[in-house]
Amino acid sequence: MSRLFRLFISWLLVSSIVFSLTPTAWAFCGFYVAKADAKLYNKASQVVIARDGDRTVLTMANDFQGDVKDFALVVPVPTVIKKEQVKVAFPKIVERLDAFSAPRLVEYFDPDPCAPVYSINESAPRSASFMMRKSAPHGRRDLGVTVEARFNVGEYDIVILSAKESNGLETWLHLNGYKIPPGAKELLTPYIRSSMKFFVAKVNLKEFNTSGYQFLRPLQISYQSPKFILPIRLGMVNSSAAQDLIIYILSPKGQAEVTNYRTVKVPSGVNIPVFVKQEFGGFYKSMFQTAYTREDKKVAFLEYAWDMGSCDPCSAEPLNNDELQEAGVFWLNSPPTNQISPRLRYRPYPTSGVFITRLHVRYTRNKFPEDLMFQETSHREFFQGRYILQHPFTGQVSCDQGKEYVRSLSQRKEQEAQTLAQLTNWKIPDIRRKMQ
Amino acid sequence: MGIGTRDWTLHPEFIAVAIATCVATQLLLSWVSGKGLTNNIRSAVITALGLSLLLRTDDWTTMFIAAFAGIASKFLFQIDHKHCFNPANFGIISALSLTHNAWVSPGQWGEDWWYGLLFLGTGGLILKRIGRWDTTAAFLIAYSSMEAIRNLWLGWTWDVFLHRLMSGSLILFALFMITDPRSIPDSRKGRILWSVAIASLTFILRNYFFLPTAVFWALFILAPFTVFIDRIWSSSRFTWFKAGKLELTQLHAQISAPNSVTS
Numbered sequence: 177m178s179r180l181f182r183l184f185i186s187w188l189l190v191s192s193i194v195f196s197l198t199p200t201a202w203a204f205c206g207f208y209v210a211k212a213d214a215k216l217y218n219k220a221s222q223v224v225i226a227r228d229g230d231r232t233v234l235t236m237a238n239d240f241q242g243d244v245k246d247f248a249l250v251v252p253v254p255t256v257i258k259k260e261q262v263k264v265a266f267p268k269i270v271e272r273l274d275a276f277s278a279p280r281l282v283e284y285f286d287p288d289p290c291a292p293v294y295s296i297n298e299s300a301p302r303s304a305s306f307m308m309r310k311s312a313p314h315g316r317r318d319l320g321v322t323v324e325a326r327f328n329v330g331e332y333d334i335v336i337l338s339a340k341e342s343n344g345l346e347t348w349l350h351l352n353g354y355k356i357p358p359g360a361k362e363l364l365t366p367y368i369r370s371s372m373k374f375f376v377a378k379v380n381l382k383e384f385n386t387s388g389y390q391f392l393r394p395l396q397i398s399y400q401s402p403k404f405i406l407p408i409r410l411g412m413v414n415s416s417a418a419q420d421l422i423i424y425i426l427s428p429k430g431q432a433e434v435t436n437y438r439t440v441k442v443p444s445g446v447n448i449p450v451f452v453k454q455e456f457g458g459f460y461k462s463m464f465q466t467a468y469t470r471e472d473k474k475v476a477f478l479e480y481a482w483d484m485g486s487c488d489p490c491s492a493e494p495l496n497n498d499e500l501q502e503a504g505v506f507w508l509n510s511p512p513t514n515q516i517s518p519r520l521r522y523r524p525y526p527t528s529g530v531f532i533t534r535l536h537v538r539y540t541r542n543k544f545p546e547d548l549m550f551q552e553t554s555h556r557e558f559f560q561g562r563y564i565l566q567h568p569f570t571g572q573v574s575c576d577q578g579k580e581y582v583r584s585l586s587q588r589k590e591q592e593a594q595t596l597a598q599l600t601n602w603k604i605p606d607i608r609r610k611m612q
Numbered sequence: 613m614g615i616g617t618r619d620w621t622l623h624p625e626f627i628a629v630a631i632a633t634c635v636a637t638q639l640l641l642s643w644v645s646g647k648g649l650t651n652n653i654r655s656a657v658i659t660a661l662g663l664s665l666l667l668r669t670d671d672w673t674t675m676f677i678a679a680f681a682g683i684a685s686k687f688l689f690q691i692d693h694k695h696c697f698n699p700a701n702f703g704i705i706s707a708l709s710l711t712h713n714a715w716v717s718p719g720q721w722g723e724d725w726w727y728g729l730l731f732l733g734t735g736g737l738i739l740k741r742i743g744r745w746d747t748t749a750a751f752l753i754a755y756s757s758m759e760a761i762r763n764l765w766l767g768w769t770w771d772v773f774l775h776r777l778m779s780g781s782l783i784l785f786a787l788f789m790i791t792d793p794r795s796i797p798d799s800r801k802g803r804i805l806w807s808v809a810i811a812s813l814t815f816i817l818r819n820y821f822f823l824p825t826a827v828f829w830a831l832f833i834l835a836p837f838t839v840f841i842d843r844i845w846s847s848s849r850f851t852w853f854k855a856g857k858l859e860l861t862q863l864h865a866q867i868s869a870p871n872s873v874t875s
Contacts, residue, residue: 362767365766365767366766366767366768369765369766369767370766402821402822403822404822433717433719433720434719435717435718435719435824436718436719436775436776436779437719437722438719438720438721438722439717439719439720474722475722542771545768545769545771545772545774545775546768546772546775546776549824551715551718551824553668553715553717554670554712554713554714554715555668555670555713555715556670557670
């Protein structure tokens with residue numbers, strides 16, 4: 177027993193030492209230079225989920241690029257959706273969230289080593305995002321299929337369906353001019369049996385032509401349900417290729433996480449060679465792909481987690497209250513108290529009542545068999561994808577420290593090259609060449 | 613072991629708080645209840661480690677509350693040398709319901725097979741020592757059967773079923789939390805019935821009430837029934853099950869020598 181006790185005491189001591197070494201204050205985070213946003217990915221889907229309690233507002237960004245008359249969307253939803261629960265959102269709102277939360281590149285400049293000035297070396301990365309889209313047809317008639325609601329919102333014609341079995345639903349969709357891909361029928365069954373409804377939308381060309389918009393606007397639906405899920409299986413029906421999905425979860429509490437897959441932070445806070453400034457997008461894509469492969473392609477990546485009242489450094493201004501409401505936030509009833517402090521240097525940060533979590537999921541049919549499920553937590557730790565460029569001092573140095581500094585640079589550069597190679601899987605000779 | 617690679621929000625200082633609180637509470641309450649100071653430190657440390665692995669928080673006071681409540685439950689809710697609640701589970705439920713900054717991350721264990729095997733191996737070692745593998749088996753068989761039937765009915769492919777079962781936290785729970793001899797029924801029959809009940813409630817809470825923390829609530833709600841199950845089956849066990857008799861004798865020996873008990 178006394179041996180156990182001694183062990184325990186030494187363990188306590190060790191952990192208290194570890195604890196006391198943990199930095200507690202944030203230094204300021206460098207100068208923001210670039211971001212890696214959703215535009216990096218060819219076929220990225222983006223969804224915004226604002227959720228408090230059982231109430232959810234789901235915004236689906238629409239990046240459909242074909243002829244709008246071919247556009248159709250089928251989304252399983254937990255409840256019947258009525259007209260007043262659907263709206264079209266301001267097209268820029270998803271872009272704003274993307275820009276605000278994107279992984280970011282920051283840079284610092286070494287001071288003259290011969291001048292006694294302090295410099296703090298840190299930087300922030302920005303995150304990348306993507307969008308989710310599904311296409312499906314629209315129809316009507318009886319076949320065990322009930323049209324729960326039918327209405328028009330903006331440029332969209334919407335029907336809400338419930339079905340008794342997938343054959344009937346498939347037939348109904350066909351009869352109503354929706355071409356559903358082979359293999360979709362089997363996938364509809366589990367949703368029908370889980371009492372889910374189907375939100376089916378297509379474009380009303382007349383409304384679209386008079387709306388004056390060139391692109392389809394995001395659809396936003398709100399509903400009340402304990403289910404905190406995002407159906408991804410239907411989107412994988414006729415595609416075995418990896419699809420990128422960026423999910424922005426807005427919560428009054430704190431970070432959200434995936435409960436049925438691991439949630440892993442993207443690599444962050446590393447010093448990389450300064451030439452990356454010219455190719456930050458390429459860097460982030462390679463780095464993400466490397467991390468994705470390392471995690472066996474079956475995790476969700478956390479790219480950003482922050483209170484929406486601040487950012488440090490900012491890749492875009494924080495959203496104001498109107499914008500937050502446009503993004504689906506419904507719990508901010510009090511008058512705007514948003515304290516925007518784009519360059520807040522020290523904690524405590526202001527609390528805006530909205531915490532954003534940006535998750536990046538690259539999914540394939542074989543690694544993501546189950547729809548995504550989430551939970552919100554009270555975890556309020558901030559995280560951002562942030563990558564640091566440290567520019568060496570280029571002036572004349574004559575003092576001893578200066579010479580020492582110049583000698584230390586080659587080692588530092590080599591370290592940066594190694595880090596970059598490890599993160600991106602790029603070849604080290606290529607990196608060294610670019611660093612010349 | 614693996615802790616660094618799992619990206620948990622695991623803080624060494626919170627583990628220290630959990631261990632310090634568990635041990636201090638154990639010592640204090642042993643002393644207050646007149647059981648002497650040398651009572652069962654190992655059990656308290658195991659409870660603390662269980663809390664550290666399963667409970668997430670960003671505030672040390674939450675961990676303190678969980679650890680204190682867990683150990684105190686052993687002293688407060690005790691009938692015939694049996695605890696009404698598993699201490700770590702009681703701690704987790706206390707933190708989830710009494711504080712605003714506790715959560716459990718069911719997804720963070722991932723689904724790697726080697727992890728499953730690692731847990732199985734370690735769990736097997738511990739279980740062999742205390743002979744309670746039957747609760748684990750009954751729980752896992754009952755739970756996976758229900759999930760299988762649901763999967764079949766819904767028409768999902770079988771990889772969905774496997775994915776749902778390959779949850780590290782489920783295996784962790786089955787191996788470590790419902791095998792504690794001080795808070796589960798004595799008779800094998802009772803244990804199997806009790807495990808199946810927990811599996812059923814977990815299944816219902818997870819699939820119909822969408823609770824990510826379903827297993828912990830199921831155990832919390834059903835743990836006190838151990839006492840009733842023991843009343844019904846403990847005597848019959850002696851005559852009907854020879855193996856069971858041996859186990860009970862061992863258990864009594866452990867209870868009379870508390871330092872060797874793992875709960």
